[in-house]
Amino acid sequence: xxxxxxxxxxxxxxxxxxxxxxxxxxxxxxxxxxxxxxxxxxxxxxxxxxxxxxxxxxxxxxxxxxxxxxxxxxxxxxxxxxxxxxxxxxxxxxxxxxxxxxxxxxxxxxxxxxxxxx
Ligand SMILES: [Zn+2]
Numbered sequence: 022x023x024x025x026x027x028x029x030x031x032x033x034x035x036x037x038x039x040x041x042x043x044x045x046x047x048x049x050x051x052x053x054x055x056x057x058x059x060x061x062x063x064x065x066x067x068x069x070x071x072x073x074x075x076x077x078x079x080x081x082x083x084x085x086x087x088x089x090x091x092x093x094x095x096x097x098x099x100x101x102x103x104x105x106x107x108x109x110x111x112x113x114x115x116x117x118x119x120x121x122x123x124x125x126x127x128x129x130x131x132x133x134x135x136x137x138x139x
Contacts (some may be wrong), residue, residue, distance in 0.1 A: 022087065025098055033130070038105050041084045043098065048090040080109050096138045099127055 022043040030038045046054055085101045087094065103123045107114050128135055 022098055025095055041082055043085045045087045045089050048088045054086055080111050082108050096134050
């Protein structure tokens with residue numbers, strides 16, 4: 022996944038995203054992930070999460086954590102990379118208008134992901 026991160030960063034994000042770890046853990050370790058992250062992961066998209074400082078502490082991103090049973094690893098990684106972009110640029114972090122614009126752009130680049138990239 023780290024390689025995908027590098028390639029996507031270079032080709033889609035102009036290498037503007039920070040060099041952060043992308044960690045994939047077995048689904049069975051999701052509970053530990055949750056504990057380690059301090060977040061309620063069930064609220065997040067399919068147990069993938071982007072670690073960042075809290076809103077008021079700046080725009081540093083620590084890494085991306087995913088579980089190995091995600092059906093669409095590459096798409097999920099890109100989804101999380103959009104969140105990284107949002108954070109370092111201090112944009113709205115949610116899945117709002119701007120996020121949807123990014124997804125639309127990515128669907129044009131990867132038309133085969135039309136159904137799965139959300
Ligand atoms: Zn998301």
